[in-house]
Amino acid sequence: xxxxxQVRAARSAxxxxxADLAEASKVSTSTIKRLExxxxxxxxxxxxxxxxxxxxxxxxxxxxxxxxxxxxxxxHTRASERG
Numbered sequence: 666x667x668x669x670x671q672v673r674a675a676r677s678a679x680x681x682x683x684a685d686l687a688e689a690s691k692v693s694t695s696t697i698k699r700l701e702x703x704x705x706x707x708x709x710x711x712x713x714x715x716x717x718x719x720x721x722x723x724x725x726x727x728x729x730x731x732x733x734x735x736x737x738x739x740x741h742t743r744a745s746e747r748g
Contacts, residue, residue: 666714666731666732667714667717667718667728667732667736668703668704668732668736669700669701669702669703669704670704670736671728671736671737671738672697672700672701672717672721673701674737674738675721675726675728675738676697676701676721678726678738678740679721679724679725679726679740681724683697683698683701686717686720686721689720689723689724690713690716690717690719690720690721691716692713692716692717696709696713697717700717725740725741725742726738726739726740726741727739727740727741
């Protein structure tokens with residue numbers, strides 16, 4: 666499970682706009698904004714949560730911790746950027 670803080674941090678680390686993440690994940694911009702404003706666990710369908718997490722992980726984000734215990738992210742260099 667990931668939390669709004671992690672989604673917000675991941676999007677920021679990747680320099681993605683809300684619209685960019687919405688396009689990559691097929692989750693609406695209003696849902697993403699609502700989630701990023703939330704503290705703790707997310708009130709979201711499992712399909713949307715999986716879509717967001719998959720899109721961010723595909724872009725090089727690793728989610729660490731849990732909503733209740735040191736939630737965070739790690740940023741991994743994508744293979745295409747290693748050159």
